[in-house]
Amino acid sequence: MIISKDKLILKQVEEFKMISVEQARLLAYPLITTGYQAACKRLHKLVYTEKRLKIIRNEKLSMNLFCDIDQNISKLPNSPHRIYLLNFYCRLISEGAKFITFQTEKKWMESSLYPQGKCRSDAIAVYSYGSEIYCNMVEVNKSNNSLDLGRFDEAVGEIKERFNNIIPKIILIDSRGHKSYNSKIFKIIRVDYNLTNFSQIFL
Secondary structure (H helix, E strand, C coil): CCCHHHHHHHHHHHHHCEEEHHHHHHHHCCCCCCHHHHHHHHHHHHHHCCCCEEEEEECCCCEEEEEECCCCHHHCCCCHHHHHHHHHHHHHHHCCCEEEEEEEEEEECCCCCCCCCCEEEEEEEEEEECCEEEEEEEEECCCCCCEEHHHHHHHHHHHHHHCCCCCCEEEEECCCCCCEECCCCCCEEEECCCCCCHHHHHC
16 A cells, blocks of 8 residues: 555655655655664565565665666666765755755756756755745765866856846765865855755755
């Protein structure tokens, strides 16, 4: 039998093609100490009893992911970047945020010369939390290289227009202490991969 917690999980899979145990915990069991175990139980029920999901292994992150039973695995967007972005998304929901917009791989300054955009955000997010509206561009750095966040400065006009004349903050998800070439325009908030300092994004 499908319960309300299962519906939250299945909605995430429908929207983003996959879900991890941690993401299921954040969505369905954010307030209980045994939430991880409870999420595992619901996910395995959706796999083995309800036959709605199947398990795949992400070797780069050494974790299991759950996707629709009919999902073509070769087309599954299961990169570490994608998983960290969805962790961010689910954590905000678990904190009580209400999303207005969440879009991955947002292109800026598209043209015939730059059909894929001159620069691109890993994600953009607009959401309400309490009485405030927050606007973020989200970047994940999983490489061994520094990250040039100043590349967005040139696109500030288009970015402001997309965010209703607001300059968004850049949320940088990075635990490795990479050197970052910071923007002269955008405020940057760094959080680690486990989101342990997550409350900073609301400051």
